[in-house]
Amino acid sequence: GQSLEQPSEVTAVEGAIVQINCTYQTSGFYGLSWYQQHDGGAPTFLSYNALDGLEETGRFSSFLSRSDSYGYLLLQELQMKDSASYFCAVQGIKAAGNKLTFGGGTRVLVKP
Amino acid sequence: ETGVTQTPRHLVMGMTNKKSLKCEQHLGHNAMYWYKQSAKKPLELMFVYNFKEQTENNSVPSRFSPECPNSSHLFLHLHTLQPEDSALYLCASSLLEGDLSYEQYFGPGTRLTVT
Numbered sequence: 001g002q003s004l005e006q007p008s009e010v011t012a013v014e015g016a017i018v019q020i021n022c023t024y025q026t027s028g029f030y031g032l033s034w035y036q037q038h039d040g041g042a043p044t045f046l047s048y049n050a051l052d053g054l055e056e057t058g059r060f061s062s063f064l065s066r067s068d069s070y071g072y073l074l075l076q077e078l079q080m081k082d083s084a085s086y087f088c089a090v091q092g093i094k095a096a097g098n099k100l101t102f103g104g105g106t107r108v109l110v111k112p
Numbered sequence: 113e114t115g116v117t118q119t120p121r122h123l124v125m126g127m128t129n130k131k132s133l134k135c136e137q138h139l140g141h142n143a144m145y146w147y148k149q150s151a152k153k154p155l156e157l158m159f160v161y162n163f164k165e166q167t168e169n170n171s172v173p174s175r176f177s178p179e180c181p182n183s184s185h186l187f188l189h190l191h192t193l194q195p196e197d198s199a200l201y202l203c204a205s206s207l208l209e210g211d212l213s214y215e216q217y218f219g220p221g222t223r224l225t226v227t
Contacts, residue, residue: 004154030212030214031214033214033215041220042114042116042202042218042219042220042221043155043202043204043216043218044114044218045215045216045217048214048215050214087154087155091212091213091214099157099160099168100157100214100216101154101157102154102155103154104152104153104154105154
C-alpha cells in the first residue's frame with residue numbers, strides 16, 4: 001500500500017519561504033505530485049516529480065529523493081493568495097493500484 | 113474553471129432519500145474518479161473508471177453506486193446514507209497514457225450533508 005505524511009499546518013509571513021515536507025511509504029510508484037486547494041475550492045495540480053531532483057515552476061519548486069522516500073514543496077516569495085492547503089500524492093504503479101494516494105494536507109497560513 | 117463541472121454544489125438529504133451527484137468533463141480525458149474529502153482526513157479515492165470501465169472500488173459501501181455512461185459523464189447514486197457520509201465529494205478526470213495518469217483535474221465538489 002501507500003501512505004504519506006506531511007505537517008498539518010505552517011504559518012509564515014508575506015515574502016518568506018516555506019518548505020512543506022512529505023515522507024512516504026510505497027510499494028511502487030511513478031512519481032510524486034503536489035496539489036493546492038483553497039478553502040471551498042477544488043484541488044489544482046502544481047507539480048510532478050518523476051525523477052530525483054528539483055523541478056522549478058515560478059515561485060514554487062518541488063523536490064524528490066527516492067532513496068530517502070522524501071519530497072518537498074518549496075514556496076518562495078510568499079503572497080497572501082498562497083494561503084491554502086497543499087497535498088502531496090504518489091502515483092502508484094499498476095501493481096500498487098495504479099492510483100493517486102494523497103497525504104493529509106498541509107495548511108499554509110500567510111500573514112501580512 | 114478546470115473543465116470539470118459538478119452538480120449540485122450543495123445537497124442536504126435525509127437518511128432515507130435517494131439522490132445522485134453528477135460530474136461532467138470537457139477535457140477529452142479517458143479516466144474519471146470519485147473522491148471523498150472529510151474534515152481533517154486525506155482525500156479518499158472511492159471509484160475509478162478507465163475508458164468507462166470501473167477499475168477500482170476502494171471498499172466503498174454499497175449505499176454509494178457509481179455510473180459512467182460515457183467517458184465525459186460520471187454519476188454517484190446515493191441511497192440510505194448515514195450522517196458520517198457527510199463530506200465534500202470531488203470528481204476528477206485525467207488522461208490515461210498507458211498506466212500513467214499523474215495530473216488530475218478536479219471539479220468544485222458537492223458539499224453533502226446527511227441529516
